[in-house]
Amino acid sequence: MNMIREAIEYIAGLVKRSEGQLLQVGDQQFHTYEELKLIRELVPQAINVRSLSGLVGYIKSEFDGDHKLMVHVMNPTKVVAFTEFNRDKARNFMIEAAAMLPDFKFDSWYRNEEFNISLQSGFIPTDDRAAILRVIGTIQEENVKTTGDNGVTQTVVAKSGIATVGNVIVPNPVVLRPFRTFVEVDQPMSEFVFRMKDGPSCALFEADGGAWKLAAMENINAYLQKALQKEVESGKIVIIA
Numbered sequence: 001m002n003m004i005r006e007a008i009e010y011i012a013g014l015v016k017r018s019e020g021q022l023l024q025v026g027d028q029q030f031h032t033y034e035e036l037k038l039i040r041e042l043v044p045q046a047i048n049v050r051s052l053s054g055l056v057g058y059i060k061s062e063f064d065g066d067h068k069l070m071v072h073v074m075n076p077t078k079v080v081a082f083t084e085f086n087r088d089k090a091r092n093f094m095i096e097a098a099a100m101l102p103d104f105k106f107d108s109w110y111r112n113e114e115f116n117i118s119l120q121s122g123f124i125p126t127d128d129r130a131a132i133l134r135v136i137g138t139i140q141e142e143n144v145k146t147t148g149d150n151g152v153t154q155t156v157v158a159k160s161g162i163a164t165v166g167n168v169i170v171p172n173p174v175v176l177r178p179f180r181t182f183v184e185v186d187q188p189m190s191e192f193v194f195r196m197k198d199g200p201s202c203a204l205f206e207a208d209g210g211a212w213k214l215a216a217m218e219n220i221n222a223y224l225q226k227a228l229q230k231e232v233e234s235g236k237i238v239i240i241a
Contacts, residue, residue, distance in 0.1 A: 046080070046093040052184045052220065055079060055097040056227045059237065064094060066236075071224060073241035076181040076216035077101065079224075099182045106192070106206050112136055115202040124187055128174035132194055132202075135170055139200050170196055173207055181216040185223050188215035217241045 049055055059069065059081060071081045077099040083092040102122035110118065116136055123129050173191045181187060190208040221241035231237035 047095045049095065049097050050100045052079065052097055052182045052223055052227075055081065055095055056224070058095050059228060059231065067092075067094070068235075069094065069237055071228070071237060071239045073217050073220045073224070073239070076213050076220070079220065097182070101181075102179055104178065106204050109197070109199075109201040109203045112139065112200045112202060122179050124177040124179070126175065126177055126189075128171060129176055131171045132174060136196075136200070136202055139196070170194060174204075176204070180212065182220060182223075185216070185219040188212040188219070 047058060049058070055071075059071075067083050069081045069083060071079065073079050079097045080093055081095050083094065102118070104118050104122045116133065119129060119133060119136075172194055174194050175189055176192055177187045177189050179187055190206070190212040193205040193207050195203050195205065218241065221239060224239050225232060228237050228239070232239060
């Protein structure tokens, strides 16, 4: 009789060991199948949106639960929202907003016509933008190489009438407002050096030391503070930039 009982207990032990057990130690869980293993909490993949309004709409919807969130303005084109540390000292990134921007490369040379189109489609109208468009719209293609250049200003040959040409001074520096951050906020103004060379080719070189990035991030912060005012005041949302 004792032998039967011992056999049953032995078999039951084998089954128990093969299935393993869940152990709770503090705020962490372990599994004892074959060896002691830490069970890590699943971290969901962040939702990706392309606008600040999409991020705000997600947060207000509480679609994935009423979590306390931190919203981090990481740079002028990226904002993320994440939870507090979970039991594994990891954060759940809930949503990421990445701005959709025109594909314009500063410090690079563009052919005249391509530059003209990019300037009109990727920059907010300003007086200096209009001045540049006037210059590149009347430039004599074969005569840019006869440019006068003192290192700061340039003089190029441009059409001044139907059949005549005249010298035109290329404006420098210029203050422009390119689309470089989310469209829901004001685009920062900053200075650029505008240059031309034979071809004709044109280029814009950034000349504000990156100060526009801080201005853009502050504009994003102000937008989110207003859009999520109720959530911020209740302590549910913390916004940093």
